[in-house]
Amino acid sequence: MVTKRRVGKPESYLPLPPATFHILVALADGELHGYAIMKGVEARSEGSVRLGPGTLYGSLKRLLEAGLVEEGGERADPARGDERRRYYRLTPLGLSVVRAEARRLDAMVRAARRKKLIGERPA
Amino acid sequence: MSAERIYRLLLRAYPPDFRAEYEREMVLLFRDQCRESDVRTLGFWVRVIWDVVRSAPALRAEATRTVEVIMKLAAILTVLLGAYGILGAMNEWGAASQHAGTYVLAIVLGVAASLLLLGTGVGILLQKRQAARLALVASLVCFVAARLVFPWMSIFLQLIGFVLPLGLLIALYWPRKSSTLGAASIVLVGLAVPPLGRAQALPIGRWTGSAGPMDRPAAHPITFDVTAVGDSLQVMLHPDRGDDYRLDAIRLRGDTLGFTLLLAHALPPGDLPGGAHGVRCMLLRQGDRSYTGTCTGPDGMRSDLRMVPPGSTQAADTVRDLPLTAAQRQSFVGTYSVTLPMGGRDVLLVFEENGLLKAHSSHENRTGRLLYQGDGAFRPEGSNFVITFVFDSGRAKGFTGHREDGVMKGTRTQ
Numbered sequence: 001m002v003t004k005r006r007v008g009k010p011e012s013y014l015p016l017p018p019a020t021f022h023i024l025v026a027l028a029d030g031e032l033h034g035y036a037i038m039k040g041v042e043a044r045s046e047g048s049v050r051l052g053p054g055t056l057y058g059s060l061k062r063l064l065e066a067g068l069v070e071e072g073g074e075r076a077d078p079a080r081g082d083e084r085r086r087y088y089r090l091t092p093l094g095l096s097v098v099r100a101e102a103r104r105l106d107a108m109v110r111a112a113r114r115k116k117l118i119g120e121r122p123a
Numbered sequence: 124m125s126a127e128r129i130y131r132l133l134l135r136a137y138p139p140d141f142r143a144e145y146e147r148e149m150v151l152l153f154r155d156q157c158r159e160s161d162v163r164t165l166g167f168w169v170r171v172i173w174d175v176v177r178s179a180p181a182l183r184a185e186a187t188r189t190v191e192v193i194m195k196l197a198a199i200l201t202v203l204l205g206a207y208g209i210l211g212a213m214n215e216w217g218a219a220s221q222h223a224g225t226y227v228l229a230i231v232l233g234v235a236a237s238l239l240l241l242g243t244g245v246g247i248l249l250q251k252r253q254a255a256r257l258a259l260v261a262s263l264v265c266f267v268a269a270r271l272v273f274p275w276m277s278i279f280l281q282l283i284g285f286v287l288p289l290g291l292l293i294a295l296y297w298p299r300k301s302s303t304l305g306a307a308s309i310v311l312v313g314l315a316v317p318p319l320g321r322a323q324a325l326p327i328g329r330w331t332g333s334a335g336p337m338d339r340p341a342a343h344p345i346t347f348d349v350t351a352v353g354d355s356l357q358v359m360l361h362p363d364r365g366d367d368y369r370l371d372a373i374r375l376r377g378d379t380l381g382f383t384l385l386l387a388h389a390l391p392p393g394d395l396p397g398g399a400h401g402v403r404c405m406l407l408r409q410g411d412r413s414y415t416g417t418c419t420g421p422d423g424m425r426s427d428l429r430m431v432p433p434g435s436t437q438a439a440d441t442v443r444d445l446p447l448t449a450a451q452r453q454s455f456v457g458t459y460s461v462t463l464p465m466g467g468r469d470v471l472l473v474f475e476e477n478g479l480l481k482a483h484s485s486h487e488n489r490t491g492r493l494l495y496q497g498d499g500a501f502r503p504e505g506s507n508f509v510i511t512f513v514f515d516s517g518r519a520k521g522f523t524g525h526r527e528d529g530v531m532k533g534t535r536t537q
Contacts, residue, residue, distance in 0.1 A: 052173070053148075053153055053156075054178030
């Protein structure tokens with residue numbers, strides 16, 4: 001859970017919960033509304049992570065409070081009708097945090113690979 | 124029942140604040156899901172319900188925890204400060220011989236304000252926001268009333284008493300939806316508090332009084348100008364001759380008034396301030412609302428000072444109540460055998476009580492204060508005559524009183 005804390009080094013926010021990381025990664029593409037975030041996460045995780053409305057907006061609420069995400073205004077998405085939707089985008093701090101988390105995960109994956117835990121089929 | 128209606132019912136599991144902020148967005152997202160899924164399948168509803176079950180309790184716990192922590196702290200603070208304020212008021216009540224009714228009323232109002240503040244906390248926890256707002260407004264009213272009847276309240280207690288409920292009131296009204304009533308209440312309370320803070324226990328206006336060296340009863344008349352400047356009081360002392368002084372570091376606590384005298388005007392560079400500059404005074408409030416006490420200079424020299432508020436029924440220049448030192452008071456304490464004008468006899472017991480000189484008449488079975496008029500003369504409180512003591516070796520040995528019906532004489536027996 002990302003809790004509100006004093007703005008400090010991006011590393012102080014790590015590790016991120018999986019849902020939070022996926023949301024931040026989705027927002028790295030630019031401003032998105034809730035449904036677009038949900039579909040982006042689902043597609044990127046190849047269906048392994050499915051965020052329901054409660055999980056998504058609960059995470060967004062915490063990310064807004066932590067200053068990692070900000071609202072980008074309300075407007076209609078032409079692809080989804082004329083109802084106005086709230087858009088969200090990464091803050092510079094949010095971008096630093098998601099990069100730091102990606103580096104942390106990358107280091108862990110490389111370590112696992114060196115141990116031959118991934119990257120080749122087990123004997 | 125439509126799927127959206129069922130989902131709206133499920134959304135009630137979330138905390139009200141969260142729903143107010145995100146319900147519309149969540150319903151929009153749910154509609155999108157409905158368009159792309161078959162709402163008639165069990166799998167769809169299992170996913171929906173699982174999402175609610177997984178996220179709602181956590182959000183509710185977060186919301187409750189935040190409010191709970193704030194309210195616990197506020198409750199502990201309220202109880203501690205309330206207890207501190209009430210104990211302080213009771214302590215001062217015990218020390219003061221007058222104004223018992225005022226102290227009792229202030230304590231009752233303080234207890235009521237504290238209980239209402241605690242009630243506010245319970246109201247917030249139970250999400251009865253309207254009840255909490257009413258309790259807050261009522262606590263503010265009680266506190267304002269307590270401040271008005273008990274003007275000796277400490278600045279610290281006043282800050283907490285006004286700022287804590289006002290802050291909670293703003294937090295409760297903080298508009299997610301605009302509220303004219305809420306905004307008007309906050310503005311009204313905000314406007315009402317600063318003037319109340321300025322209202323001081325020292326009446327504004329021209330005070331009279333007297334000052335003189337301790338060992339010499341002769342006192343010089345002086346005046347004080349008490350004015351409100353911004354949020355604070357300014358008190359200027361004008362002696363009948365010499366420089367004016369400004370009262371600095373004024374501290375009013377219980378029946379005690381303390382301050383330091385500073386020269387009112389700046390001195391040329393190199394000049395050292397003299398006179399009463401730097402003198403520290405400590406006065407005690409008297410029954411007639413005047414203040415009497417002593418001042419001590421940087422060199423240890425002590426003098427008497429008396430301040431009489433404007434509109435006092437006992438003007439300083441008509442019936443005096445000059446201060447006496449403990450040593451001076453002791454020189455009069457004793458038992459006197461009195462011969463009354465018509466030849467009757469009385470025994471007068473002169474004694475000291477709470478720093479005041481009093482006399483008890485056996486003949487009239489009455490006790491009253493002796494008001495010092497200077498030069499060894501006293502006016503028994505409520506009487507229209509004066510008794511003048513004669514001294515032997517620094518101790519009163521007897522007195523003479525000129526009453527309307529003749530002369531009375533007293534001789535010390537003890």
